[in-house]
Amino acid sequence: xxxxxxxxxxxxxxxxxxxxxxxxxxxxxxxxxxxxxxxxxxxxxxxxxxxxxxxxxxxxxxxxxxxxxxxxxxxxxxxxxxxxxxxxxxxxxxxxxxxxxxxxxxxxxxxxxxxxxxxxxxxxxxxxxxxxxxxxxxxxxxxxxxxxxxxxxxxxxxxxxxxxxxxxxxxxxxxxxxxxxxxxxxxxxxxxxxxxxxxxxxxxxxxxxxxxxxxxxxxxxxxxxxxxxxxxxxxxxxxxxxxxxxxxxxxxxxxxxxxxxxxxxxxxxxxxxxxxxxxxxxxxxxxxxxxxxx
Amino acid sequence: xxxxxxxxxxxxxxxxxxxxxxxxxxxxxxxxxxxxxxxxxxxxxxxxxxxxxxxxxxxxxxxxxxxxxxxxxxxxxxxxxxxxxxxxxxxxxxxxxxxxxxxxxxxxxxxxxxxxxxxxxxxxxxxxxxxxxxxxxxxxxxxxxxxxxxxxxxxxxxxxxxxxxxxxxxxxxxxxxxxxxxxxxxxxxxxxxxxxxxxxxxxxxxxxxxxxxxxxxxxxxxxxxxxxxxxxxxxxxxxxxxxxxxxxxxxxxxxxxxxxxxxxxxxxxxxxxxxxxxxxxxxxxxxxxxxxxxxxxxxxxxxxxxxxxxxxxxxxxxxxxxxx
Numbered sequence: 213x214x215x216x217x218x219x220x221x222x223x224x225x226x227x228x229x230x231x232x233x234x235x236x237x238x239x240x241x242x243x244x245x246x247x248x249x250x251x252x253x254x255x256x257x258x259x260x261x262x263x264x265x266x267x268x269x270x271x272x273x274x275x276x277x278x279x280x281x282x283x284x285x286x287x288x289x290x291x292x293x294x295x296x297x298x299x300x301x302x303x304x305x306x307x308x309x310x311x312x313x314x315x316x317x318x319x320x321x322x323x324x325x326x327x328x329x330x331x332x333x334x335x336x337x338x339x340x341x342x343x344x345x346x347x348x349x350x351x352x353x354x355x356x357x358x359x360x361x362x363x364x365x366x367x368x369x370x371x372x373x374x375x376x377x378x379x380x381x382x383x384x385x386x387x388x389x390x391x392x393x394x395x396x397x398x399x400x401x402x403x404x405x406x407x408x409x410x411x412x413x414x415x416x417x418x419x420x421x422x423x424x425x426x427x428x429x430x431x432x433x434x435x436x437x438x439x440x441x442x443x444x445x446x447x448x449x450x451x452x453x454x455x456x457x458x459x460x461x462x463x464x465x466x467x468x469x470x471x472x473x474x475x476x477x478x479x480x481x482x483x484x485x486x487x488x489x490x491x492x493x494x495x496x497x498x499x500x501x502x503x504x505x506x
Numbered sequence: 507x508x509x510x511x512x513x514x515x516x517x518x519x520x521x522x523x524x525x526x527x528x529x530x531x532x533x534x535x536x537x538x539x540x541x542x543x544x545x546x547x548x549x550x551x552x553x554x555x556x557x558x559x560x561x562x563x564x565x566x567x568x569x570x571x572x573x574x575x576x577x578x579x580x581x582x583x584x585x586x587x588x589x590x591x592x593x594x595x596x597x598x599x600x601x602x603x604x605x606x607x608x609x610x611x612x613x614x615x616x617x618x619x620x621x622x623x624x625x626x627x628x629x630x631x632x633x634x635x636x637x638x639x640x641x642x643x644x645x646x647x648x649x650x651x652x653x654x655x656x657x658x659x660x661x662x663x664x665x666x667x668x669x670x671x672x673x674x675x676x677x678x679x680x681x682x683x684x685x686x687x688x689x690x691x692x693x694x695x696x697x698x699x700x701x702x703x704x705x706x707x708x709x710x711x712x713x714x715x716x717x718x719x720x721x722x723x724x725x726x727x728x729x730x731x732x733x734x735x736x737x738x739x740x741x742x743x744x745x746x747x748x749x750x751x752x753x754x755x756x757x758x759x760x761x762x763x764x765x766x767x768x769x770x771x772x773x774x775x776x777x778x779x780x781x782x783x784x785x786x787x788x789x790x791x792x793x794x795x796x797x798x799x800x801x802x803x804x805x806x807x808x809x810x811x812x813x814x815x816x817x818x819x820x821x822x823x824x825x826x827x828x829x830x
Contacts, residue, residue, distance in 0.1 A: 345625075
């Protein structure tokens with residue numbers, strides 16, 4: 213032991229809390245990546261574009277989404293009356309593709325990207341521990357789901373406040389609620405949207421354990437996302453629809469009812485939990501038994 | 507396979523060797539036998555050279571020792587514990603450089619080390635910055651610590667990889683081809699570093715396909731070819747198994763070769779102005795006298811020291827650079 217003490221004055225009695233160092237490092241590393249920042253930047257730009265488009269469209273006084281312009285995302289007609297609706301509109305516009313694509317990129321890169329760069333072997337001999345590393349990666353992906361959703365929501369709130377009036381709002385059920393409660397509902401909706409993304413996060417992580425190429429894992433995950441969205445549109449596959457991870461995504465709108473309609477919301481959360489359990493276990497089984505040759 | 511208790515003092519759990527493998531075998535999917543029944547023993551305190559041409563199974567062995575890949579059969583014990591099962595207890599006391607450095611290009615050199623240190627659950631976060639600074643200093647990277655790793659040269663990356671292996675006091679250091687990409691000055695520094703670490707009591711396991719760099723620092727060596735262990739032992743023993751070769755430098759190579767053969771020298775080979783052969787037992791001076799008497803002009807006369815390369819050639823019957 214004499215030698216171990218020459219370098220470090222403090223005796224090494226590992227504390228369980230030190231294990232969290234990896235999570236902190238992982239979060240810092242993920243959010244310092246140029247790619248992560250670019251994804252968040254794109255997500256922040258969507259509400260700006262939607263807000264400006266609605267402002268220009270309604271400059272002559274006609275209501276947005278009305279007339280012959282076809283259907284826009286949910287809630288778009290109310291945006292001119294209340295800027296807070298831009299939050300709901302932006303989330304409804306980004307949830308089908310932009311948000312899950314960003315999550316698919318981060319989740320798909322989680323293990324495969326480290327393998328591709330060769331850093332995986334050094335993390336494992338550090339030793340990070342395979343289960344601990346996988347849990348850290350999943351936790352970080354979940355944090356990214358929340359961060360990405362909040363970026364869209366906050367950007368929309370800022371743009372909405374700048375371009376449109378704020379105030380009391382009317383729910384889908386026709387009742388009126390105060391602005392403060394409206395903000396509360398917006399936060400709840402953001403959380404529901406973030407939770408909707410945990411299924412594809414688990415799926416992406418599983419794909420990430422299958423390959424040593426980060427790009428391949430990202431492309432596969434995003435490809436699966438598109439495939440599932442298409443399958444969800446085919447009426448003949450009706451029996452399959454309740455099991456597709458994206459099927460209940462737009463249920464977050466039910467939080468704008470009075471009283472809130474919980475049926476589809478809980479079905480969505482249950483389905484996401486199921487995906488997380490199934491693909492999380494599959495990722496664990498694969499990753500802990502895998503030969504690391506990269 | 508009884509495991510020693512976790513509280514065993516550091517020195518005792520590896521009494522029979524810091525690395526011990528028995529019949530260690532790895533067969534990849536597709537049937538290729540990468541490592542074939544390897545019995546390796548690395549004594550504590552040694553600087554152990556692990557030699558073999560590219561593709562001879564060195565890296566596969568190292569990956570099995572580090573718990574990165576599962577052996578097909580056989581056992582591997584590192585610091586007295588079985589791998590890969592004992593990885594959590596063993597690896598914090600092992601520093602490793604495996605198949606070249608791997609870094610996060612968008613992070614600075616210092617941040618790379620902070621990340622690798624954070625991955626070790628036994629590393630104290632209170633001393634992290636201090637230990638990272640010390641490791642950077644030890645490999646001479648303090649001045650470049652703030653630069654992004656993607657701007658590093660290959661040699662700097664190699665140094666940073668070494669620094670990652672030196673973040674903690676280690677019992678065992680595994681260095682896979684540590685001098686790749688380094689200039690002669692860098693190679694010299696690595697050799698000095700290895701000697702320092704060995705003097706501190708760290709066992710150093712160095713793999714290489716370059717023989718001369720090993721010969722200069724190692725106390726022990728093992729030679730691999732095509733997945734099999736050809737030999738292992740102390741460097742002195744390995745080289746002593748070979749007699750030196752007689753070398754005569756002369757402009758009259760034809761006459762010299764004839765005279766040497768007449769005087770009992772076997773396996774005479776002429777190359778350029780040199781004549782080489784296996785000298786017979788007895789006084790070498792008699793050979794010089796015979797050469798002079800025959801009118802052969804001699805520029806040089808001596809015994810070439812047997813090198814590990816000769817040992818390898820003698821053992822495998824092929825050149826060292828042949829890939830397996």
